[in-house]
Amino acid sequence: MTENNRNHQTDPGAEGPDRVIGTPTSAEEDRVISGTTDEEAGHEGAYPAAETHTRPEEVQRKGERTASMWFTLAFLGGVGFLVSYFLFPPDAQGEPSIANPLVGQWANMLMGGTLTLSLFGIGAGMTVWARRVMPHYEVANDYDELPSAPEEKSSFSDFFMRSADESGFTKRPLMRRTLLLAMAPLGLAPIVLLRDTGPLPGNVLKHTLWERGMHMVVEGADREGEEGWIRADDLRAGGMISALPYVEPDPEHPHGLSLNDQAKTVILLIRMDESDFSDDMTREQRNWTHDGIVAYSKICTHVGCPAALYESGSHRILCPCHQSTFDASNGAKVVFGPAHRPLPMLPITVDEEGYLVADGDFSEPVGPTFWDAQRGN
Structure with a gap:
């Protein structure tokens, strides 16, 4: 802790001009320091030490459910995009009928809206995942020689699995499965859209x-x-x-x-x-x-x-x-x-x-x- 931060802690309501947006307020710092003095003693970074590696299980479960909800909405949006594409084929989009002259506009609105929902849902779910489930800590390494030492190469798999475990990807099956489910329709969308390119020209x-x-x-x-x-x-x-x-x-x-x-x-x-x-x-x-x-x-x-x-x-x-x-x-x-x-x-x-x-x-x-x-x- 710097001396400047310790001065701010005397006034719980004041945040001070040097406070970085997103860092805990002075009141929150007082609360964290009072319970984790030893833990904070050698801690550096924007997040309290109590939150750097672990979060309360209740917070993580709530974040998992929220992220899964967004991924499910993204999946429904992707399915809706595919359904609306086949419901209004390319020929119908450009040739409105007398009974429904707005068929082309409805097609564009449905496909655009469902695709937007799918992409937004994935983005929102990933944001919740990062903020509520993943640990928060800063990592900085000095520049070393480009070739890795044999010890580092042998420990890569352990490091990879530890990172996957910390991210919650392996420990939170509901969130993982809904994310994969949400990505499935988007993976099919480019293949389906190849239909709009028309038949191969051949020798014409x-x-x-x-x-x-x-x-x-x-x-x-x-x-x-x-x-x-x-x-x-x-x-x-x-x-x-x-x-x-x-x-x-x-x-x-x-x-x-x-x-x-x-x-x-x-x-x-x-x-x-x-x-x-x-x-x-x-x-x-x-x-x-x-x-x-x-x-x-x-x-x-x-x-x-x-x-x-x-x-x-x-x-x-x-x-x-x-x-x-x-x-x-x-x-x-x-x-x-x-x-x-x-x-x-x-x-x-x-x-x-x-x-x-x-x-x-x-x-x-x-x-x-x-x-x-x-x-x-």
Whole structure:
């Protein structure tokens, strides 16, 4: 005991300016010291010596019952979360019916409320456990050599079991079992929520609408009929056109393609002298061109921005978002910037009337990664 604390004990009602929040008041110190003078003589720390290693059995049992009550509530909350999740499946959450337009809101409230109750119950139970059952004492060790001595290694199991016994985990079966019970539903929750990720995409993400014989139209132009199809003669040397596949319009998509399909199929048609193609281009890549015209995906392989800038003198394709630069004369390989993959190449040819058509799908998936988790339309 410091001299300052002993001075405070003379006034049972005064706590003094130096008293740390959570430490016993002066009156409590008087009470403890009067009964445990010898025990307190060499004691240091915020808690009285009488409470450092043991608490009255009545206090521990009450703490055990209270903590177990919170763990039981946490278990009921976890079960309620699972029940509410299956009671309102993902499809019902996003599609309220006329009879119950608030179905989505009720689903969110139930799942959020029950999950909150489960997490709060576990936290409250652990707090009661620590404050009412576990012993209170401070441990401090000087820094020693990192390797442990053989004696310390051999005594680790004894130290571990003594700590488990002091915590009450082994001595309080009711509290231990209710804690494990409360954790069980939360352990199942992540597995159940995997249902929301939907079915596996399979090979859908590796393919687009492009197929052999599909005509091309200028992006953003009127695409009705053959008048919008692109001829090989429409591109001059050094020219570049953004194009899309031509699909017959329907009531749902007046222009033939959904916005999602447009984003995945848009291409850059670039024409250059065939002598400008790099010697590093493979024979297969050269076969995918026609009369100096080459087609690349317009979607940057970095983060999916449109790589819409082209410099004909250097045959460089530039993405304005992060300055990734691709060499159009060499299979759209990356020459600068954060992108790591070339722009996928679309094999092209012409039909009997001289219109440019696709000769298959892209050489690899477009975009920075498998960015579309839908099953496709």
